[in-house]
Amino acid sequence: MTIEATLRSRVSDAFPQALVLLENESYKHNVPEGSETHFGMTVVAEEFESMPRVKRHQAVYGLVSDLLDGPVHALALHLYTPEQWRERNQQSPMSPECLGGGR
Incomplete structure:
Protein backbone atom coordinates (compact mmCIF):
# COMPACT_ATOMS: atom_id res chain seq x y z
CA MET A 1 0.00 0.00 0.00
CA THR A 2 1.29 3.47 -0.81
CA ILE A 3 1.95 5.98 1.95
CA GLU A 4 -0.87 8.13 0.62
CA ALA A 5 -3.30 5.20 0.77
CA THR A 6 -2.11 4.31 4.27
CA LEU A 7 -2.67 7.87 5.51
CA ARG A 8 -6.14 8.00 3.98
CA SER A 9 -7.08 4.56 5.28
CA ARG A 10 -6.04 5.16 8.87
CA VAL A 11 -7.92 8.44 9.15
CA SER A 12 -10.99 7.12 7.33
CA ASP A 13 -11.08 4.04 9.56
CA ALA A 14 -10.88 6.19 12.72
CA PHE A 15 -13.48 8.69 11.47
CA PRO A 16 -15.74 6.62 9.17
CA GLN A 17 -18.26 9.39 8.44
CA ALA A 18 -15.62 12.08 7.85
CA LEU A 19 -14.71 13.83 4.66
CA VAL A 20 -11.01 13.16 4.12
CA LEU A 21 -9.18 15.18 1.46
CA LEU A 22 -5.53 14.30 0.99
CA GLU A 23 -3.03 15.82 -1.41
CA ASN A 24 0.47 14.57 -2.02
CA GLU A 25 2.36 17.86 -2.15
CA SER A 26 5.78 16.28 -2.59
CA TYR A 27 6.05 17.57 -6.15
CA LYS A 28 6.28 21.09 -4.71
CA HIS A 29 9.51 20.21 -2.91
CA ASN A 30 13.06 19.26 -3.77
CA VAL A 31 12.51 15.48 -3.67
CA PRO A 32 12.72 12.78 -6.34
CA GLU A 33 9.77 12.45 -8.70
CA GLY A 34 7.11 10.12 -7.32
CA SER A 35 8.03 10.80 -3.68
CA GLU A 36 5.51 10.56 -0.87
CA THR A 37 7.07 12.84 1.72
CA HIS A 38 4.88 15.96 1.97
CA PHE A 39 1.10 15.91 2.37
CA GLY A 40 -1.78 18.25 3.05
CA MET A 41 -4.84 16.70 4.70
CA THR A 42 -8.26 18.15 5.40
CA VAL A 43 -10.62 16.21 7.63
CA VAL A 44 -14.19 17.26 8.33
CA ALA A 45 -15.72 15.23 11.15
CA GLU A 46 -18.60 15.57 13.56
CA GLU A 47 -16.35 14.04 16.24
CA PHE A 48 -14.33 17.27 16.19
CA GLU A 49 -17.27 19.23 17.62
CA SER A 50 -16.38 18.07 21.14
CA MET A 51 -12.62 18.54 20.72
CA PRO A 52 -10.44 21.63 21.04
CA ARG A 53 -8.17 22.21 18.04
CA VAL A 54 -5.10 20.80 19.79
CA LYS A 55 -6.93 17.56 20.67
CA VAL A 72 6.60 11.41 5.81
CA HIS A 73 8.57 14.63 6.26
CA ALA A 74 5.61 17.02 6.50
CA LEU A 75 1.88 16.68 7.11
CA ALA A 76 -0.24 19.85 7.12
CA LEU A 77 -3.52 19.20 8.91
CA HIS A 78 -6.70 21.22 8.45
CA LEU A 79 -9.34 19.80 10.80
CA TYR A 80 -12.89 21.12 10.86
CA THR A 81 -16.35 20.44 12.18
CA PRO A 82 -19.04 20.32 9.47
CA GLU A 83 -20.18 23.82 10.49
CA GLN A 84 -16.64 25.22 10.30
CA TRP A 85 -16.24 23.61 6.88
CA ARG A 86 -19.43 25.28 5.64
CA GLU A 87 -18.19 28.62 7.02
CA ARG A 88 -14.99 28.16 4.97
CA ASN A 89 -17.11 27.58 1.85
CA GLN A 90 -15.75 24.03 1.79
CA GLN A 91 -12.25 25.24 0.92
CA SER A 92 -8.96 24.04 2.37
CA PRO A 93 -6.14 26.55 2.75
CA MET A 94 -3.42 26.39 0.16
CA SER A 95 0.02 25.23 1.27
CA PRO A 96 2.85 27.71 0.79
CA GLU A 97 5.49 27.12 -1.84
CA CYS A 98 8.64 25.34 -0.73
CA LEU A 99 11.40 27.76 0.21
CA GLY A 100 14.18 25.32 1.02
CA GLY A 101 15.93 22.22 -0.12
CA GLY A 102 18.10 23.88 -2.75
CA ARG A 103 15.21 24.63 -5.05
Whole structure:
Protein backbone atom coordinates (compact mmCIF):
# COMPACT_ATOMS: atom_id res chain seq x y z
CA MET A 1 0.00 0.00 0.00
CA THR A 2 1.29 3.47 -0.81
CA ILE A 3 1.95 5.98 1.95
CA GLU A 4 -0.87 8.13 0.62
CA ALA A 5 -3.30 5.20 0.77
CA THR A 6 -2.11 4.31 4.27
CA LEU A 7 -2.67 7.87 5.51
CA ARG A 8 -6.14 8.00 3.98
CA SER A 9 -7.08 4.56 5.28
CA ARG A 10 -6.04 5.16 8.87
CA VAL A 11 -7.92 8.44 9.15
CA SER A 12 -10.99 7.12 7.33
CA ASP A 13 -11.08 4.04 9.56
CA ALA A 14 -10.88 6.19 12.72
CA PHE A 15 -13.48 8.69 11.47
CA PRO A 16 -15.74 6.62 9.17
CA GLN A 17 -18.26 9.39 8.44
CA ALA A 18 -15.62 12.08 7.85
CA LEU A 19 -14.71 13.83 4.66
CA VAL A 20 -11.01 13.16 4.12
CA LEU A 21 -9.18 15.18 1.46
CA LEU A 22 -5.53 14.30 0.99
CA GLU A 23 -3.03 15.82 -1.41
CA ASN A 24 0.47 14.57 -2.02
CA GLU A 25 2.36 17.86 -2.15
CA SER A 26 5.78 16.28 -2.59
CA TYR A 27 6.05 17.57 -6.15
CA LYS A 28 6.28 21.09 -4.71
CA HIS A 29 9.51 20.21 -2.91
CA ASN A 30 13.06 19.26 -3.77
CA VAL A 31 12.51 15.48 -3.67
CA PRO A 32 12.72 12.78 -6.34
CA GLU A 33 9.77 12.45 -8.70
CA GLY A 34 7.11 10.12 -7.32
CA SER A 35 8.03 10.80 -3.68
CA GLU A 36 5.51 10.56 -0.87
CA THR A 37 7.07 12.84 1.72
CA HIS A 38 4.88 15.96 1.97
CA PHE A 39 1.10 15.91 2.37
CA GLY A 40 -1.78 18.25 3.05
CA MET A 41 -4.84 16.70 4.70
CA THR A 42 -8.26 18.15 5.40
CA VAL A 43 -10.62 16.21 7.63
CA VAL A 44 -14.19 17.26 8.33
CA ALA A 45 -15.72 15.23 11.15
CA GLU A 46 -18.60 15.57 13.56
CA GLU A 47 -16.35 14.04 16.24
CA PHE A 48 -14.33 17.27 16.19
CA GLU A 49 -17.27 19.23 17.62
CA SER A 50 -16.38 18.07 21.14
CA MET A 51 -12.62 18.54 20.72
CA PRO A 52 -10.44 21.63 21.04
CA ARG A 53 -8.17 22.21 18.04
CA VAL A 54 -5.10 20.80 19.79
CA LYS A 55 -6.93 17.56 20.67
CA ARG A 56 -8.05 17.17 17.04
CA HIS A 57 -4.45 17.39 15.87
CA GLN A 58 -3.27 15.01 18.57
CA ALA A 59 -5.95 12.49 17.56
CA VAL A 60 -4.95 12.51 13.89
CA TYR A 61 -1.20 12.65 14.51
CA GLY A 62 -1.60 9.68 16.85
CA LEU A 63 -2.97 7.63 13.96
CA VAL A 64 0.02 8.31 11.73
CA SER A 65 2.92 8.99 14.10
CA ASP A 66 4.94 6.04 12.82
CA LEU A 67 4.80 7.50 9.31
CA LEU A 68 5.95 10.88 10.61
CA ASP A 69 8.91 9.15 12.23
CA GLY A 70 9.82 7.62 8.88
CA PRO A 71 8.84 8.35 5.30
CA VAL A 72 6.60 11.41 5.81
CA HIS A 73 8.57 14.63 6.26
CA ALA A 74 5.61 17.02 6.50
CA LEU A 75 1.88 16.68 7.11
CA ALA A 76 -0.24 19.85 7.12
CA LEU A 77 -3.52 19.20 8.91
CA HIS A 78 -6.70 21.22 8.45
CA LEU A 79 -9.34 19.80 10.80
CA TYR A 80 -12.89 21.12 10.86
CA THR A 81 -16.35 20.44 12.18
CA PRO A 82 -19.04 20.32 9.47
CA GLU A 83 -20.18 23.82 10.49
CA GLN A 84 -16.64 25.22 10.30
CA TRP A 85 -16.24 23.61 6.88
CA ARG A 86 -19.43 25.28 5.64
CA GLU A 87 -18.19 28.62 7.02
CA ARG A 88 -14.99 28.16 4.97
CA ASN A 89 -17.11 27.58 1.85
CA GLN A 90 -15.75 24.03 1.79
CA GLN A 91 -12.25 25.24 0.92
CA SER A 92 -8.96 24.04 2.37
CA PRO A 93 -6.14 26.55 2.75
CA MET A 94 -3.42 26.39 0.16
CA SER A 95 0.02 25.23 1.27
CA PRO A 96 2.85 27.71 0.79
CA GLU A 97 5.49 27.12 -1.84
CA CYS A 98 8.64 25.34 -0.73
CA LEU A 99 11.40 27.76 0.21
CA GLY A 100 14.18 25.32 1.02
CA GLY A 101 15.93 22.22 -0.12
CA GLY A 102 18.10 23.88 -2.75
CA ARG A 103 15.21 24.63 -5.05
